Amino acid sequence: TVNDEKAKIATEKYKVVEELIASFHAGTLAPKPGCTPEQTLEALVNGELGRIRELIGNMCEARLTFMNKPRIMAECGSKGSPLNLCQMMACVGQQNVGGQRIKDGFVNRTLPHFQKGSTEPEARGFVENSFYSGLRPPEFFFHTMGGREGLVDTAVKTAETGYMARRLMKALExxxxxxxxxxxxxxxxxxxxxxxxxxxxxxxxxxx
Structure with missing residues (x-):
């Protein structure tokens, strides 16, 4: 089933993430050019967790028939994307704020639902459930944090481009x-x- 495949992919990637964290603590993680070991770890972990959604998304798309309505919408470009199909069917995926995983903002943890100093993906914004199965409270909080950024971004960009257009019109009228x-x-x-x-x-x- 989709859930079994999802669990298999997630487990494999979780092991890779654990190995990266272990190598960081052991001091054997080679930093990327211009990055500290901490920044390198975050970039690598974020990449691996993002790959989970990509792999699960491909699996979901392969399981849908060509008569499936959301798939038709995504493929013809009218609305939605394969990412949305994955989020509905199997896994919402890693939530980012400012291009990074959710940071500790609550005394060495992201939310009071987790242990202090917790390093597992779920404690840093990874949402394993889908919209169909329903999100747990911490997953819902992380998802709203990612959504808020999109809303603010839209409002700010609209204001900036609108003001720029107005100045151009006033200069050229x-x-x-x-x-x-x-x-x-x-x-x-x-x-x-x-x-x-x-x-x-x-x-x-x-x-x-």
């Missing part, structure tokens, strides 16, 4: 195209001797 095909200000100062340098109107090109 004084310009107009004259009958001699020059671009001038309201004071008749020439900005361009030939509109767009080629005098071609894009609205009347290609397919017009």
């Amino acid at each position: 004084d310009l107009s195209l004259k009958y001699d095909l020059t671009v001038r200000t309201s004071a008749c100062q020439v900005v361009q001797f030939a509109f767009g340098d080629d005098c071609l109107n894009p609205a009347r090109m290609e397919g017009a």
Whole structure:
């Protein structure tokens, strides 16, 4: 079944993560160029946990028929993705904030549900359940932390691009195209001797 396959993949990757943590504590983990051993460990662990969702996602997609409606939506590009199929069917996966795993913000642990100094993937934002099976409280908290970043990001980017567009419009609203095909200000100062340098109107090109 999907759950059996998921458990097998997760167990294999958990062993790899445990080996990485053990080598870090033993001082044998070679740091990546420009990174500390701690940063190297986080990057490697995050990569391995992200690979779990990728492998489970491929397995889920292979098990769905071509008549499956969510699969049709994902493949034709109307809505959703293979990642969403994986999250619904098998595993929500690693939750990141700022491109990193959830950091300890509650006295040497992420949440009071875990032991202090806990290093297992579940204690640092890995959500093993799917939306179908339901999330446990700690998994739900981690998922909302990842979701919050997306919401704030959307609001901030909308404000920034909107303000940029407004400044451009205000800077350019004084310009107009004259009958001699020059671009001038309201004071008749020439900005361009030939509109767009080629005098071609894009609205009347290609397919017009």
